[in-house]
Amino acid sequence: MSASLPDTAPASPGEDTPQRRFPTAPLFLSAPAALLFAALVLTPLFLTALLSFNQFEYATGRTGGFTLEHYLAVVTDEYYLEIFLRTFRISALATAICVVIGVPEAYILSRMTNPWRSIFLLVILAPLLVSVVVRAFGWSMLLGPEGPVNGALIALGIGRMKLLYSEGTVVVALVHVMLPFMVIPVWTSLQKLDPAVEQAALSFGASRATAIVRVVAPQILPGILSGSLIVFGLSASAFAIPGLLGGRRLKMVATVVYDQYLSDLNWPMGAAVAVILLAANLIIMLTYHRMVEGHYRRRLG
């Protein structure tokens, strides 16, 4: 800031000042963020990518050289394929459920008047204040063999059920954790909506449901889109939830990466899995984004 001050201080109406100042100011202003991004995101990512091409010796644990064997191993091994498929299946399901629950939730929230709106917004955001690990243990107590849910099932005469360590449990817990990330973007796009537009639909004889489906929903699609991308991305790379509620057998990609790094000590392998997850995630999200937003760009700008 102070460095650029003398530059602007003369403030003479010279013709060259605006042109001379223009290219440097944005650079200076964006430099801190760019440096932070490079140091904290790009560098580790680059190192991880480099590591994934290293050879690994089981006997000594040494890494070095160049090889594609880890990628080959992941791509050809059905064990990994199954884990990737499971990860994306669980993430897609969690995203879909978040849309189904989160969009009506955001709509109802936007229709509330103020004391209630603030209270419920806080209720929706409150889970973010509690650590994911704590919430995962909460679910495991709730669904455990001696937990209140099983207690209720026994009392009802249905009998004890194995609820923990299943895909269903992971999906439910992911939805619980991810819901705020769906509600907030949808709520934001609802805020931008002209309330008269819904009234207009009603005035032309549309039922409330028709007005929502035909008029409101298409306009908040960008919000639903960004919410879905956030939820899907976070779910696909989730670690704590599948780690604590999926158990040893139900693995997801992030837990496999963890195992490679810390159990097998095969860092290059873990790095390769992580890079593939990143690439797959990017491809899925960009395709989805293209499909949905391309459809609406001209209309909503």
Add this chain to the structure above:
Amino acid sequence: MSFLELKNITKRYGPLTAVGDVSLSVEKGEFVSLLGPSGCGKTTTLQMIAGFVEPSAGTIRLDGRDITRAKANSRGLGIVFQSYALFPHMTVFDNVSFGLEMQRVPKGERKPRVEEALSLVHLSPYAKRYPRELSGGQRQRVALARALVIRPPVLLLDEPLSNLDAKLREAMQFELREIQRKVGTTTVMVTHDQAEAFSISDRVVVMEAGRITQIDQPYRIYEHPETEFISRFVGKTNLLPGKVATATGAGATVSLAGIAVPVENAGLSVGETVTLCIRPEKLHLTAPSNGLLTGRVADRFFLGSQWLYHIDGPLGTIMVVTPNDGSTPAEQGAPVGLEWSPSVVRVHRGAMAEAPDVALEVTG
């Protein structure tokens, strides 16, 4: 019985009465404007007719049917919103077609009706565009076409022209009126712009603080405002406080700070406190010796077709508007006389309520 009838309509929000005891009858095919400053309850009244706000008391009848508690989507009224409220994700054609679709008009019949509505507002070439690809005036027309295409019994316009620039607003005023005449739809418009209300309405309803203060033809409201508030809100006016000095038969004189001014006698009694309202364009500038009042030109403003003078005299500053007939205008600082005919003076009983400069701001 009239086509649209509001009877003792009241809307209370807690202790606040937004609309109090409003009664209004609108005939079939009539164009009625609700005119008033912001917060006077005109929009709330419109929303109650539309069905978006439920009245606390009173009844609304449309063509003999009681619609007071009917849902908005069962009333079938055409509404043009202040923000236009077009569906941004639909083309102009789909926007207009939406109402017909909701009324289950068969597909084959929809297309010609949408095309007819679009040609009525001169937008036929824009049918395939999206609202954000249109200008403000074009959006306004889409909103109008969308409201008219369903052939509503009543068309409601909520400040329809307030988002347009001055030139376009004037053009749209006349177009709106022309379209309304052609289609013959009963229309209720809400506006805070008196020029807009006057130029296109059959009747104007002036509202103040949730109540109707006068319902009349535009010309009558301007010439015979029933209250001092209306005379100030509608157009420019000079308000002069005085006392009745003499009252004999058809004539009377009012003493304004010692100057006797002749007025028409409407049951005035000597000694009564009154306020005189004189429109600036009813005053004429003459030689200082000929006038009923004398003064000095404090300021003059060139308005194109007119001159607006501020004349300082014994009664304070008086506004005078004269047509720009091409003659040389009075110079600043020049002494002038003011004259007028007694018939143009409106006499309101009672003292002046508050500082009159509010009116200048609102009417512009």
